[in-house]
Structures are given as C-alpha cells and as structure tokens.
Amino acid sequence: MLTLHRTDSTNPDFIQLVNLLDADLRIRDGEDHTFFAQFNKIAAIRHVVVAYFDGVPVGCGAVKAYTEEVGEIKRMYVRPEYRKQGIAGNILKELENWAAELNFKEVILETGQAQPEAIGLYSKSGYQIIPNYGQYAHVASSVCFRKAMNLG
Numbered sequence: 001m002l003t004l005h006r007t008d009s010t011n012p013d014f015i016q017l018v019n020l021l022d023a024d025l026r027i028r029d030g031e032d033h034t035f036f037a038q039f040n041k042i043a044a045i046r047h048v049v050v051a052y053f054d055g056v057p058v059g060c061g062a063v064k065a066y067t068e069e070v071g072e073i074k075r076m077y078v079r080p081e082y083r084k085q086g087i088a089g090n091i092l093k094e095l096e097n098w099a100a101e102l103n104f105k106e107v108i109l110e111t112g113q114a115q116p117e118a119i120g121l122y123s124k125s126g127y128q129i130i131p132n133y134g135q136y137a138h139v140a141s142s143v144c145f146r147k148a149m150n151l152g
Contacts, residue, residue: 013057
C-alpha cells in the first residue's frame with residue numbers, strides 16, 4: 001500500500017532517495033552534472049514528501065519558495081523498480097496540494113531533456129512548458145514547466 005509522508009529535508013529516507021537521484025543524474029547529465037548540482041542542495045527545504053510502499057521508501061519530491069507567490073518543485077525521484085505505478089504522480093499531486101496550502105499561485109520546475117520520463121509526467125499532469133527561468137535561462141538541455149494552483 002502506498003502512503004505519502006510530509007516531512008522536511010532532514011528526513012533520513014529523503015536523504016537516501018536524493019543520493020540515489022543524484023547518482024542517476026550524474027549519469028544522465030554527464031559533464032553538466034556539476035552545474036545542475038549546485039542548484040539542488042537540500043539543506044533548507046522545509047516541504048518534502050516521501051512515498052512509502054509497504055513501509056519501504058520508494059520516492060520523494062519537494063516544494064520550496066521561488067518567490068513569495070511561486071513555488072518550485074524540486075528533487076522528484078522514484079526508485080526504478082517502483083516506476084510506472086503512478087507513484088510519481090501521487091507525489092506530485094501531494095506537492096501541488098501543499099503548494100496551494102502555502103498560498104503559492106503557481107509552481108514551476110526544471111527538468112532535463114535527458115529525463116523523458118519526467119517530461120512525460122509533467123506534461124500529462126497539466127504542466128505547460130515555459131521559457132527557461134533563472135539559472136536555467138541559457139541552458140539548452142533544460143526544460144522548464146509551470147502550473148497554476150487552484151486556490152479556491
């Protein structure tokens with residue numbers, strides 16, 4: 001049975017999952033990994049979701065403030081052996097609910113062209129591709145998305 005747990009970035013299961021994510025991204029991003037890694041520190045993230053399947057930590061994600069009105073989805077990951085079961089979609093929906101509770105009017109995120117699974121997830125979850133923002137503005141391999149929050 002899948003359960004979602006709201007926590008923060010000090011959660012040991014979240015830290016373990018992020019280490020697996022970073023190992024995967026090191027392979028996918030190749031030479032660009034160091035550039036992206038600098039924007040993915042987890043030390044001060046206060047809004048983390050960890051997914052458990054029968055008590056086993058299998059996935060995670062986080063939302064943090066980008067501006068006062070915009071949240072940024074970060075650190076989305078599901079262990080490979082648990083993919084294609086809707087877990088990432090459930091994590092994403094919980095993060096969206098939390099973002100709305102935090103009064104964010106929209107959420108944004110960045111993923112990479114080397115992550116077609118992520119692009120598919122965000123596209124089917126109602127996210128729209130936007131021009132690359134912030135530190136990703138001139139990064140050809142980045143794909144950025146946004147989604148408005150339903151606040152009422």
